[in-house]
Amino acid sequence: MGFFTGRATFLRFKVNGPAPRQFDDEHLARLMDRQAGRQRIASADGVETGWTAGEHILDTDFHLAKNIINDTLTFDLRVDTDKLPADLLRAYIAVELKALSKDNPSGFASARQKREAKEMARDRLEQESKDGRYRKRKCIPVLWDRQTNEVLFGATSLTQVDRLCSLFEQTFGAELDCVTAGRRAYHLAELNTRTRMVDDSSPSVFVPGSTPADVAWIADESSRDFLGNEFLLWLWYYTDVHSDTIKLADDSEVTLMIARTLNLECPRGQTGHETISHEGPSRLPEARRAIQSGKLPRKAGLTLVRHSDQYELTLHAETLGVGGAKLPPPDEGADARGKLDDRANQLRTLIETLDLLYDAFGQKRFSSEWAGELESMQKWLKREDRRAA
Structure with a gap:
């Protein structure tokens, strides 16, 4: 059922407004009022949306025991599209x-x-x-966590985000804001009184003469989502030069490795992109040549270990979207409900780990230490990779 089985894929959204005191029958009633198939009102492009209860595309049987798990409300967004063959x-x-x-x-x-x-x-x-024979139905899992007042949307593409935000606001009367790299940086800056530094930031010059002032895939000049690309490159540098273990703000440590996949793209939009699949893609000579030419990471596979728990995932740079996250297995001794509760806690721990790791980057990026760190990264990019040779 959605986020409680298999690998987890999601974008994060902050709910604008107070968190519910608890999830109850009222929330389920609101979902039922806008359940898929009840309202035959399509958008201008002929697409209909509604909520389902999560077991299958026709499931509209919402229950407390099924849809409320460990302070989370779980359900699906169903998107119905008439696609004429x-x-x-x-x-x-x-x-x-x-x-x-x-x-x-x-x-x-x-x-x-x-x-x-x-x-x-x-x-x-x-x-x-008209009888629905050509209708294509797709369900995307949604999880609203009361403890963080965030919504997880089971996709990394922004294609259906507008439909989610619109229907969520109609249903619960609250707007959603996507937690992208730039917005997360602002939130962490508010906690650490460094908002002005985020606002004044611009793309770092990692390769003098090659790094542009603007990033091709970010059209909005006010966006600071390029920080996600710098974050992945900084992780690559840190684990290559210093250590594969990073101390976090809560005094815990995370051990990480770039693994399985790496997507790099030219920020000028001129020399295209490269996708490298390998158990250690950052160690390959073609990966190093790509970043030495000025390309930036847009997506990377990560293996993280914190508190003896291991997570495998793909992190999307600008959105901080998580793809195909493999979570630690639940306690074998727990009953079925206990395993669901444990899964919710593992999702929270994964998100907490990513936030603390991003904050570790932010503490460097928005401090007086960044000039020295950037100079070290420039030297790192210039050097010959002896292992590759």
Whole structure:
């Protein structure tokens, strides 16, 4: 059921407003009021959205025991799209065109007949689609954690984010803000009174002459999401030069390794991108050549160990979205409900670990130490990799 089985994938959203005192029947009633299939009102693009209870795409049976687990409210966003089959549309056009042009002396269809055939074929398909035969249904898990007042959305793509935010506000009367790298940096800066430094920040020059003043994939000048790209590059540098263990603000330690996958892209938008799959992608010579040319990490596989618990995941730089996170197994001695509660706690611990790790970067990035750190990173990028040689 959503976040409670298998690997976890999610974007994080902060709920604007106070956290609920507890999740109860009122929240389930609101979900039922906007359950999938109840309201036959589609958006302008013909897409319908609604909530489901999480077991399957037709499950609208919301229950306290099923949908409220360890201070979390769990459910699914269902997106219904009528997708007319292109091959059948072409076939209907051919049938209609043959019937319209059969008496033409030239043996060829006129332009008017071609237009009529297309209109008739589309009308026929749209009429057939009214019974739902061409409807594509997709469910995306959602988890609202009362303890942090955050919503986890089971995707790393921003495609359905607007639908989630709109329906969530209609249902619960609260807006959602995506916790991207820039917004998370601002939040941590508020806690540590360094907001002005985040506001004044600009992309760091890791490779003089190659690093641009703007990053191609971030169109909004006010965005500080490029900090996510710098964060991944800093992790790469730190684990390569200093240690694979980083001390965190709560006095715990996290041991990390870049593993499995690495996606690098030119911030100028000129030399394309590279995706490297390997058990240790950052150790490969082609990866080093890419960052030496000025490319920045946009996605990296990470293995994290904290408090003796190991997590494997893919971290997306700008959104801080988590992909395919493998969590520690639950306590074998626990009952079914206990395992669900444990899973919720493991999700919280993973998010806490990522936040503390990002804060460790922020403490360097927004302090007087950053100039020296940046100079060290520039030297690191210039050096020849002896292991690769």
